Amino acid sequence: MALLPVQALILTGPARQLPQHVQRPCAREDRVESLRIPILKIGDILIASIQVNLHDASAVQFKDDLLQKIHDTRAKGVIIDLTALDLVDSFIGRLVADIAAMAGLMGSRVVITGLQPAVAITLVELGLELPRVITALNLEKGLSVLQRLTAESGDGAA
Amino acid sequence: MGQPKSAVIRSDLDIVIARTMARDMARTLGFSAIDQARIATAVSELARNIYLYAGTGTVTCREVEKHGRKGIEIVCEDQGPGIPDIDLVMQDGYTTSRGMGMGLPGAKRLMDDFSIQSQVGVGTKIVLRKWRS
Numbered sequence: 001m002a003l004l005p006v007q008a009l010i011l012t013g014p015a016r017q018l019p020q021h022v023q024r025p026c027a028r029e030d031r032v033e034s035l036r037i038p039i040l041k042i043g044d045i046l047i048a049s050i051q052v053n054l055h056d057a058s059a060v061q062f063k064d065d066l067l068q069k070i071h072d073t074r075a076k077g078v079i080i081d082l083t084a085l086d087l088v089d090s091f092i093g094r095l096v097a098d099i100a101a102m103a104g105l106m107g108s109r110v111v112i113t114g115l116q117p118a119v120a121i122t123l124v125e126l127g128l129e130l131p132r133v134i135t136a137l138n139l140e141k142g143l144s145v146l147q148r149l150t151a152e153s154g155d156g157a158a
Numbered sequence: 159m160g161q162p163k164s165a166v167i168r169s170d171l172d173i174v175i176a177r178t179m180a181r182d183m184a185r186t187l188g189f190s191a192i193d194q195a196r197i198a199t200a201v202s203e204l205a206r207n208i209y210l211y212a213g214t215g216t217v218t219c220r221e222v223e224k225h226g227r228k229g230i231e232i233v234c235e236d237q238g239p240g241i242p243d244i245d246l247v248m249q250d251g252y253t254t255s256r257g258m259g260m261g262l263p264g265a266k267r268l269m270d271d272f273s274i275q276s277q278v279g280v281g282t283k284i285v286l287r288k289w290r291s
Binding site: 053054055056057086087088089090091116117118119121122125126127128 | 170171173174177178181191192194195196198199202203206250261263264267268
Protein backbone atom coordinates (compact mmCIF):
# COMPACT_ATOMS: atom_id res chain seq x y z
CA MET A 1 0.00 0.00 0.00
CA ALA A 2 2.86 2.36 0.77
CA LEU A 3 3.95 2.19 -2.84
CA LEU A 4 0.65 3.52 -4.20
CA PRO A 5 1.50 7.23 -4.37
CA VAL A 6 4.72 6.48 -6.28
CA GLN A 7 2.85 4.36 -8.80
CA ALA A 8 0.26 7.07 -9.14
CA LEU A 9 2.96 9.61 -9.93
CA ILE A 10 4.45 7.43 -12.65
CA LEU A 11 1.06 6.89 -14.23
CA THR A 12 0.23 10.59 -14.26
CA GLY A 13 0.77 12.39 -17.52
CA PRO A 14 -0.79 13.58 -20.74
CA ALA A 15 0.08 10.36 -22.57
CA ARG A 16 -2.39 8.40 -20.47
CA GLN A 17 -5.56 8.16 -22.54
CA LEU A 18 -8.98 8.10 -20.91
CA PRO A 19 -10.64 5.55 -23.21
CA GLN A 20 -8.42 2.80 -21.73
CA HIS A 21 -10.23 3.29 -18.44
CA VAL A 22 -13.64 2.83 -19.96
CA GLN A 23 -13.09 -0.88 -20.36
CA ARG A 24 -12.39 -1.26 -16.64
CA PRO A 25 -15.45 -0.14 -14.71
CA CYS A 26 -14.22 -1.92 -11.56
CA ALA A 27 -11.01 0.10 -11.35
CA ARG A 28 -12.63 3.39 -10.37
CA GLU A 29 -10.49 4.19 -7.33
CA ASP A 30 -7.39 3.49 -9.38
CA ARG A 31 -8.53 5.90 -12.09
CA VAL A 32 -9.07 8.77 -9.71
CA GLU A 33 -5.67 8.15 -8.15
CA SER A 34 -3.89 8.06 -11.50
CA LEU A 35 -5.26 11.47 -12.57
CA ARG A 36 -3.67 13.38 -9.68
CA ILE A 37 -2.18 16.69 -10.76
CA PRO A 38 1.47 17.22 -9.72
CA ILE A 39 2.07 20.41 -7.69
CA LEU A 40 5.61 21.78 -7.87
CA LYS A 41 7.26 24.12 -5.36
CA ILE A 42 9.75 26.78 -6.43
CA GLY A 43 10.81 29.10 -3.59
CA ASP A 44 7.63 30.24 -1.92
CA ILE A 45 5.49 29.68 -5.00
CA LEU A 46 3.55 26.59 -6.04
CA ILE A 47 3.00 25.76 -9.70
CA ALA A 48 0.46 23.30 -11.02
CA SER A 49 -0.03 22.69 -14.72
CA ILE A 50 -3.23 20.89 -15.60
CA GLN A 51 -2.57 18.73 -18.64
CA VAL A 52 -5.29 16.11 -18.46
CA ASN A 53 -8.95 16.21 -19.41
CA LEU A 54 -10.21 16.61 -15.84
CA HIS A 55 -13.24 14.75 -14.63
CA ASP A 56 -15.09 16.07 -11.61
CA ALA A 57 -13.55 13.81 -8.97
CA SER A 58 -9.97 14.51 -10.07
CA ALA A 59 -10.71 18.25 -10.13
CA VAL A 60 -12.00 18.13 -6.55
CA GLN A 61 -8.98 16.02 -5.55
CA PHE A 62 -6.74 18.71 -7.06
CA LYS A 63 -8.45 21.42 -5.01
CA ASP A 64 -7.93 19.43 -1.79
CA ASP A 65 -4.30 18.57 -2.67
CA LEU A 66 -3.47 22.17 -3.55
CA LEU A 67 -4.96 23.70 -0.39
CA GLN A 68 -3.15 21.12 1.76
CA LYS A 69 0.11 21.85 -0.06
CA ILE A 70 -0.36 25.61 0.49
CA HIS A 71 -0.79 24.88 4.19
CA ASP A 72 2.21 22.52 4.37
CA THR A 73 4.62 24.73 2.41
CA ARG A 74 3.27 28.14 3.53
CA ALA A 75 3.39 29.18 -0.12
CA LYS A 76 2.74 32.90 -0.68
CA GLY A 77 1.48 32.36 -4.18
CA VAL A 78 0.11 29.74 -6.55
CA ILE A 79 0.07 29.56 -10.33
CA ILE A 80 -2.43 27.26 -11.99
CA ASP A 81 -1.48 26.92 -15.63
CA LEU A 82 -4.32 25.92 -17.94
CA THR A 83 -2.43 26.20 -21.27
CA ALA A 84 -3.09 22.55 -22.11
CA LEU A 85 -6.82 22.62 -21.37
CA ASP A 86 -9.07 22.86 -24.43
CA LEU A 87 -12.26 23.03 -22.35
CA VAL A 88 -13.30 24.66 -19.09
CA ASP A 89 -16.95 24.09 -18.25
CA SER A 90 -18.95 25.66 -15.42
CA PHE A 91 -17.85 22.97 -12.97
CA ILE A 92 -14.12 23.50 -13.53
CA GLY A 93 -14.63 27.26 -13.79
CA ARG A 94 -16.38 27.36 -10.44
CA LEU A 95 -13.71 25.14 -8.92
CA VAL A 96 -10.95 27.48 -10.10
CA ALA A 97 -12.82 30.46 -8.59
CA ASP A 98 -13.31 28.48 -5.35
CA ILE A 99 -9.62 27.57 -5.17
CA ALA A 100 -8.64 31.23 -5.61
CA ALA A 101 -11.07 32.32 -2.87
CA MET A 102 -10.03 29.55 -0.47
CA ALA A 103 -6.31 30.11 -1.01
CA GLY A 104 -6.97 33.83 -0.47
CA LEU A 105 -8.50 33.06 2.93
CA MET A 106 -5.34 31.15 3.79
CA GLY A 107 -3.18 34.14 2.80
CA SER A 108 -1.96 32.85 -0.53
CA ARG A 109 -2.56 34.49 -3.91
CA VAL A 110 -3.63 32.49 -6.97
CA VAL A 111 -2.94 33.45 -10.58
CA ILE A 112 -4.48 31.50 -13.46
CA THR A 113 -2.36 31.45 -16.61
CA GLY A 114 -2.56 30.39 -20.24
CA LEU A 115 -6.29 30.30 -20.96
CA GLN A 116 -6.76 29.44 -24.63
CA PRO A 117 -8.86 31.79 -26.80
CA ALA A 118 -11.58 29.14 -27.27
CA VAL A 119 -11.71 28.59 -23.51
CA ALA A 120 -12.00 32.33 -22.77
CA ILE A 121 -14.78 32.67 -25.38
CA THR A 122 -16.83 29.72 -24.10
CA LEU A 123 -16.44 30.80 -20.46
CA VAL A 124 -17.84 34.28 -21.16
CA GLU A 125 -20.63 32.92 -23.40
CA LEU A 126 -21.48 30.46 -20.68
CA GLY A 127 -21.85 33.41 -18.32
CA LEU A 128 -18.82 32.58 -16.22
CA GLU A 129 -16.52 35.60 -16.33
CA LEU A 130 -14.65 34.80 -13.10
CA PRO A 131 -14.32 38.50 -12.17
CA ARG A 132 -12.46 37.83 -8.93
CA VAL A 133 -9.86 35.50 -10.40
CA ILE A 134 -6.48 37.01 -11.27
CA THR A 135 -5.23 35.85 -14.67
CA ALA A 136 -2.12 36.29 -16.79
CA LEU A 137 -1.36 35.52 -20.42
CA ASN A 138 1.28 32.90 -19.71
CA LEU A 139 3.39 31.33 -16.97
CA GLU A 140 6.15 33.96 -17.23
CA LYS A 141 3.73 36.89 -16.91
CA GLY A 142 1.91 35.01 -14.15
CA LEU A 143 5.11 34.77 -12.15
CA SER A 144 5.75 38.51 -12.36
CA VAL A 145 2.12 39.27 -11.40
CA LEU A 146 2.48 36.97 -8.41
CA GLN A 147 5.80 38.51 -7.36
CA ARG A 148 4.22 41.97 -7.46
CA LEU A 149 1.16 40.82 -5.50
CA THR A 150 3.13 39.09 -2.77
CA ALA A 151 5.58 42.02 -2.51
CA GLU A 152 2.64 44.46 -2.06
CA SER A 153 1.12 42.41 0.73
CA GLY A 154 4.38 42.15 2.65
CA ASP A 155 4.48 38.72 4.24
CA GLY A 156 2.01 37.38 1.68
CA ALA A 157 -1.07 37.75 3.85
CA ALA A 158 -4.05 38.75 1.74
CA MET B 159 -23.63 11.03 -43.33
CA GLY B 160 -21.66 9.28 -40.63
CA GLN B 161 -23.12 6.99 -38.03
CA PRO B 162 -24.64 8.55 -34.88
CA LYS B 163 -22.59 8.08 -31.75
CA SER B 164 -23.89 7.61 -28.24
CA ALA B 165 -22.49 7.76 -24.74
CA VAL B 166 -24.22 6.47 -21.65
CA ILE B 167 -23.88 8.80 -18.65
CA ARG B 168 -23.46 6.95 -15.35
CA SER B 169 -20.54 8.69 -13.68
CA ASP B 170 -18.54 11.92 -13.81
CA LEU B 171 -16.03 10.14 -16.05
CA ASP B 172 -18.77 9.59 -18.64
CA ILE B 173 -19.18 13.39 -18.83
CA VAL B 174 -15.60 13.55 -20.16
CA ILE B 175 -16.30 10.70 -22.59
CA ALA B 176 -19.48 12.40 -23.90
CA ARG B 177 -17.84 15.78 -24.47
CA THR B 178 -14.80 14.16 -26.13
CA MET B 179 -17.15 12.24 -28.43
CA ALA B 180 -18.99 15.48 -29.35
CA ARG B 181 -15.74 17.35 -29.96
CA ASP B 182 -14.36 14.55 -32.16
CA MET B 183 -17.51 14.53 -34.28
CA ALA B 184 -17.52 18.35 -34.52
CA ARG B 185 -13.90 18.26 -35.68
CA THR B 186 -14.69 15.57 -38.27
CA LEU B 187 -17.58 17.70 -39.56
CA GLY B 188 -15.23 20.64 -40.09
CA PHE B 189 -16.24 22.95 -37.21
CA SER B 190 -13.71 25.61 -36.18
CA ALA B 191 -11.65 25.11 -33.00
CA ILE B 192 -13.83 27.66 -31.17
CA ASP B 193 -17.08 25.99 -32.28
CA GLN B 194 -15.63 22.63 -31.22
CA ALA B 195 -15.04 24.10 -27.76
CA ARG B 196 -18.59 25.56 -27.67
CA ILE B 197 -20.14 22.21 -28.63
CA ALA B 198 -17.99 20.20 -26.19
CA THR B 199 -18.73 22.67 -23.37
CA ALA B 200 -22.50 22.56 -23.99
CA VAL B 201 -22.39 18.75 -23.94
CA SER B 202 -20.36 18.85 -20.73
CA GLU B 203 -23.00 21.03 -19.05
CA LEU B 204 -25.93 18.86 -20.14
CA ALA B 205 -24.19 15.55 -19.43
CA ARG B 206 -23.45 16.85 -15.92
CA ASN B 207 -27.13 17.73 -15.48
CA ILE B 208 -28.00 14.12 -16.38
CA TYR B 209 -25.42 12.80 -13.91
CA LEU B 210 -26.48 15.14 -11.07
CA TYR B 211 -30.25 15.10 -11.43
CA ALA B 212 -31.22 11.89 -13.25
CA GLY B 213 -28.30 9.62 -12.37
CA THR B 214 -28.22 7.98 -15.79
CA GLY B 215 -29.08 8.95 -19.35
CA THR B 216 -27.66 9.13 -22.83
CA VAL B 217 -25.98 11.69 -25.07
CA THR B 218 -26.23 11.04 -28.82
CA CYS B 219 -24.45 13.05 -31.54
CA ARG B 220 -25.26 12.93 -35.22
CA GLU B 221 -24.62 14.84 -38.41
CA VAL B 222 -27.60 16.81 -39.73
CA GLU B 223 -28.29 18.84 -42.86
CA LYS B 224 -30.84 21.59 -43.55
CA HIS B 225 -31.09 23.66 -46.74
CA GLY B 226 -27.69 22.37 -47.79
CA ARG B 227 -26.11 23.47 -44.52
CA LYS B 228 -24.31 20.91 -42.43
CA GLY B 229 -24.46 20.74 -38.69
CA ILE B 230 -24.28 18.62 -35.60
CA GLU B 231 -27.25 17.54 -33.50
CA ILE B 232 -26.91 16.44 -29.91
CA VAL B 233 -29.72 14.73 -28.04
CA CYS B 234 -29.52 14.42 -24.26
CA GLU B 235 -32.14 12.11 -22.77
CA ASP B 236 -32.86 10.81 -19.32
CA GLN B 237 -35.66 9.13 -17.42
CA GLY B 238 -34.99 11.23 -14.35
CA PRO B 239 -37.31 13.31 -12.18
CA GLY B 240 -38.07 15.84 -14.93
CA ILE B 241 -38.17 19.63 -14.66
CA PRO B 242 -41.36 21.10 -13.10
CA ASP B 243 -40.82 24.66 -14.35
CA ILE B 244 -38.75 24.94 -17.52
CA ASP B 245 -39.03 28.73 -17.72
CA LEU B 246 -37.49 28.95 -14.27
CA VAL B 247 -34.44 26.76 -15.04
CA MET B 248 -33.86 28.66 -18.30
CA GLN B 249 -33.41 31.90 -16.34
CA ASP B 250 -29.85 33.09 -15.96
CA GLY B 251 -28.71 32.72 -12.41
CA TYR B 252 -31.36 30.20 -11.40
CA THR B 253 -29.66 27.43 -9.49
CA THR B 254 -30.31 24.51 -7.26
CA SER B 255 -27.88 23.82 -4.44
CA ARG B 256 -25.80 21.61 -6.73
CA GLY B 257 -25.55 23.75 -9.85
CA MET B 258 -24.26 27.15 -10.81
CA GLY B 259 -27.35 28.37 -12.58
CA MET B 260 -25.77 28.47 -15.99
CA GLY B 261 -26.05 24.89 -17.21
CA LEU B 262 -29.13 25.21 -19.40
CA PRO B 263 -29.08 28.91 -20.41
CA GLY B 264 -25.29 28.65 -20.87
CA ALA B 265 -25.60 25.62 -23.15
CA LYS B 266 -28.32 27.42 -25.12
CA ARG B 267 -26.07 30.44 -25.69
CA LEU B 268 -23.23 28.22 -26.93
CA MET B 269 -25.41 26.49 -29.55
CA ASP B 270 -27.65 27.68 -32.45
CA ASP B 271 -30.80 25.65 -31.72
CA PHE B 272 -32.01 24.49 -28.34
CA SER B 273 -35.24 22.71 -27.47
CA ILE B 274 -36.28 21.05 -24.26
CA GLN B 275 -39.12 18.69 -23.38
CA SER B 276 -39.60 17.52 -19.85
CA GLN B 277 -42.29 15.77 -17.88
CA VAL B 278 -42.19 15.37 -14.12
CA GLY B 279 -41.66 11.73 -13.20
CA VAL B 280 -40.96 10.73 -16.81
CA GLY B 281 -37.76 12.41 -17.90
CA THR B 282 -36.13 15.14 -19.92
CA LYS B 283 -35.06 15.40 -23.55
CA ILE B 284 -32.90 18.25 -24.79
CA VAL B 285 -32.00 18.69 -28.46
CA LEU B 286 -29.13 20.98 -29.45
CA ARG B 287 -27.92 21.90 -32.90
CA LYS B 288 -25.01 23.91 -34.20
CA TRP B 289 -24.67 24.80 -37.87
CA ARG B 290 -21.37 25.10 -39.66
CA SER B 291 -20.57 28.63 -40.78
